[in-house]
Structure formats: C-alpha cells, structure tokens
Amino acid sequence: MPKILVLPHPDCAPHGAELEVAPGTSICDALLDKHVEIEHACGKVGACTTCHVIVRQGGDSLAPPSDAEEDMLDRAWGVERQSRLSCQAIVAEADLVVEIPKYSLNHAKENG
Template identity: 70%
Template sequence: MPKITVLPHAELAPEGVEIEVPAGTSVCEALLENGIPIEHACEMVCACTTCHVIVRKGYASLNEPEEQEEDMLDKAWGLEPQSRLSCQAIVAQEDLTVEIPKYSINHAKENH
C-alpha cells in the first residue's frame, strides 16, 4: 500500500505524519480519514482551492490534472509547479510526500 508523508504544518500536522492509503483514494480523502483536517470548503468537487497541496515527491505518479483543476489552481495561494488540489489528486502505487501550504483562500475561516 502506498504511503503519504505529510510534511509538518503548524496547525494541521505539527510533527508531520506518514500514513498508508489504498491506491485509488484522493489525497484529500486520505488525509481526512487519517485525522488531518485539511480544508475542503467545496466538499471535494473542484470548486475552490482550500485543499491545495504541493506534491514534493511522487507527483508524476498521480493522475493528470484536468482543465477545471488547473483553472482553480490559478487562484491558489502559494502556487508551485507541483501544486494539486488534493480532492482531485488520486493516489497510485507510488509513495507521496505532500506539503500543505501555510495559507489558503478560505474567507469563511479567515472571518472575512
């Protein structure tokens, strides 16, 4: 079973974490099912950027991003070439290392 290594995030995973997940699971679902409360304001339908992650290892093993995801990613804070919406990134057989950005564009959470 592939592993996802989540790099330390001050709020969501202060020590970082390594989890095993079945192939075919979205990165977002895997994190949520393992106690990492990543934001997902649109309920994982690719309509926001709150579940944005940066894939530091294993990016090529993920499914190709579709045009809708790429369009949404253009609005994400801290966009990098290895950025994905975790609700759309499907785990294959290869291990992943992901970083959850420090900020997201979630006006509800930020009390705007």
C-alpha cells in the same frame, strides 16, 4: 500500499504525519481519514482551492490535472508547478511527499 508523508504544518499536522493509504483514494480523503484536517470548503468537488497541496515527491505517479483543476489552481495561494487540489489527485501505487501550504484563500475554516 502506498504511503503519504505529510510535511509539518502548524495547524493540520504540527509534527507531520505518515499515512498508509489504498490506491484509488484522493489525497484529501486520505488526509481526512487519518485526522489531518485539511480544509475542503467546496465539499471535495474541485470548485475551490482550500485543499491545495504541493506534491514534493511522487507526483509523476498521479494522473495529470484536468483543465478545470488547473484553472482552479490559478486562484490558489502559493501555487507551484507541483501544486494539486488534493480532492482531485488520486493516489496510485507510488509513495508521496505532500506539503500543505501555510495559507489558503478560505475566509472561514470548515469543520468535517
């Protein structure tokens, strides 16, 4: 099974995390299932940018972002070439290294 290495984040993963996940799982669901509480204000439908992540390694294994995802990413804080909405990025067979940006554009943190 592929692994996701989550780089340290002060709120979501202070010490980082290493997750083993099943292929076909979104990065967002994988993080939430392993108690890495990434924000997801739109309910994981790709309609906001609160679950924005930067895929530092392994991103070539992911399907390319849709035009709608790219349009949403234009609104994200700190977007980079490797940025993805974690709710839209589906894990394949390769290991990933993921960074959760320090900030999001969300005004209220969601629970669950």
